[in-house]
Amino acid sequence: MSIKKTEGIILKKIKWSETSNIVTLYSKDFGKLKLLAKGVQRLKSSFSGGLELFGLIDFVFYKRGKKNLYILSSSDLVSSYPLIFSSVERYGVASAGIELLDKLLAGEEKNEDIYSLLVDFLSKVQDLDKKNLEKFLWAYSLKLLSLLGYKPRFDECVKCGKRGKSLKATSSGFLFFSSDLGGIVCPTCAKGDKLYFRLTRSQLNWIRRVLDSSLDRIEKLELEKREVKNIGDLILDFLSYHTGFGKELKSLEFLKKISLGKEES
Amino acid sequence: MADSIDRLIEEFNKLPGIGKKTAQRLAFHVLRIKKEEAENLAQAIMDVKEKIRYCSLCFNITEKDPCKICADKKRDRSLICVVEESKDVLAVEKTGQYNGAYHVLGGVLSPLDNIGPEDLKIKELLNRLKQKGVKEVILATNPSTEGEATAIYLAKLIKPLGIKVTRIARGLPSGGALEYADVNTLANAIEGRVEF
Ligand SMILES: [Zn+2]
Ligand SMILES: [Zn+2]
Numbered sequence: 001m002s003i004k005k006t007e008g009i010i011l012k013k014i015k016w017s018e019t020s021n022i023v024t025l026y027s028k029d030f031g032k033l034k035l036l037a038k039g040v041q042r043l044k045s046s047f048s049g050g051l052e053l054f055g056l057i058d059f060v061f062y063k064r065g066k067k068n069l070y071i072l073s074s075s076d077l078v079s080s081y082p083l084i085f086s087s088v089e090r091y092g093v094a095s096a097g098i099e100l101l102d103k104l105l106a107g108e109e110k111n112e113d114i115y116s117l118l119v120d121f122l123s124k125v126q127d128l129d130k131k132n133l134e135k136f137l138w139a140y141s142l143k144l145l146s147l148l149g150y151k152p153r154f155d156e157c158v159k160c161g162k163r164g165k166s167l168k169a170t171s172s173g174f175l176f177f178s179s180d181l182g183g184i185v186c187p188t189c190a191k192g193d194k195l196y197f198r199l200t201r202s203q204l205n206w207i208r209r210v211l212d213s214s215l216d217r218i219e220k221l222e223l224e225k226r227e228v229k230n231i232g233d234l235i236l237d238f239l240s241y242h243t244g245f246g247k248e249l250k251s252l253e254f255l256k257k258i259s260l261g262k263e264e265s
Numbered sequence: 266m267a268d269s270i271d272r273l274i275e276e277f278n279k280l281p282g283i284g285k286k287t288a289q290r291l292a293f294h295v296l297r298i299k300k301e302e303a304e305n306l307a308q309a310i311m312d313v314k315e316k317i318r319y320c321s322l323c324f325n326i327t328e329k330d331p332c333k334i335c336a337d338k339k340r341d342r343s344l345i346c347v348v349e350e351s352k353d354v355l356a357v358e359k360t361g362q363y364n365g366a367y368h369v370l371g372g373v374l375s376p377l378d379n380i381g382p383e384d385l386k387i388k389e390l391l392n393r394l395k396q397k398g399v400k401e402v403i404l405a406t407n408p409s410t411e412g413e414a415t416a417i418y419l420a421k422l423i424k425p426l427g428i429k430v431t432r433i434a435r436g437l438p439s440g441g442a443l444e445y446a447d448v449n450t451l452a453n454a455i456e457g458r459v460e461f
Binding site: 012017018050052053054055084085086088091092095096098099250251253254255257258 | 282374375376377378379380381382383408409410411413414417418445
């Protein structure tokens, strides 16, 4: 493979030796890449601006040998999204966003929509109103899942296909969601012994609007804190059913520690 | 292969930066050395575990509590240099340019490793600062994402106490680490620290 050039966001950095790191990037043109960066501790290295988490870099790389590892030959920092660090909550949410992406993506596969979602996510996390951070994280997760092809169905009952006006909620306003069936279930079909997630009309509408809007508009889509939490639980349940991980994402545990998502006291 | 050598290889393999090959080399090295050399090695490992503890003031590793630096009357206690790990204290001490006290956090804020504020010695730092006499806190966490984030977090907590907060200067390579910086670069970074 010849020398290639592209841009990407740093998702992970592991120390390889005293002077080299392995960086995992999500790149615009090649999807997820693992690159070996040598000489990172040197004062004048070929990686101008450094290779740090969340950093958006322009970079040049090539393949060496048959292994699935590339060599990073040089890079330039384009943006480090510095305002992510203005609060520990932002830092946690931004980390959860990249951890989720890293976990969900297995190998190299180009997807420019995911790339721009990630870039939008990191720039927006910087100046979002603090109270909207959790909502924003779940909106991003929903969009990411749908771009990756998991696409839980929120338009019709996954059992009977009822949709639109004929998809009715219970008298108390609930619909249901099943992670293993991969979508919403109407009250008639939900009768039985299965455990379903309860979902209100407003939650369902919010999810649908999120999937149709760009990340920029999420702040304007109002939803009560309690309902945001319920959607978060639903996403995590769906994730752990289909991917084997969810709640145990390290950054989510971190967010719980710093009480993001708890009722304000 | 004999069980005991397998076990030793396995133990070496668990050490940071030691791969399977190196672990084998080390294990066979141990096999060849004299008995008392092996005993010295084993004893040194046990001594570290049994004698070394954390200073109750600055959380640097020490055999005596408080540590040598905290106990030294000639050092300027109105100045506290906050670092990530004990090895960073060594790095700063090597410059010979710093005469204040330290505070070792025991890590950095890192959501991806689930390390939050209460996993670090932050509460202990704030308690130290609430006692009178500290005039300046130098934030000397590494110039990495996590180090920067931790410095910003600390600055926001410390400033309301009316204490001057400074950050070691740039000039250290971004993503670099204090422990690898050469003595002059690190001395300059401390000398050229800027108010947060
Ligand atoms: Zn149905
Ligand atoms: Zn001490």
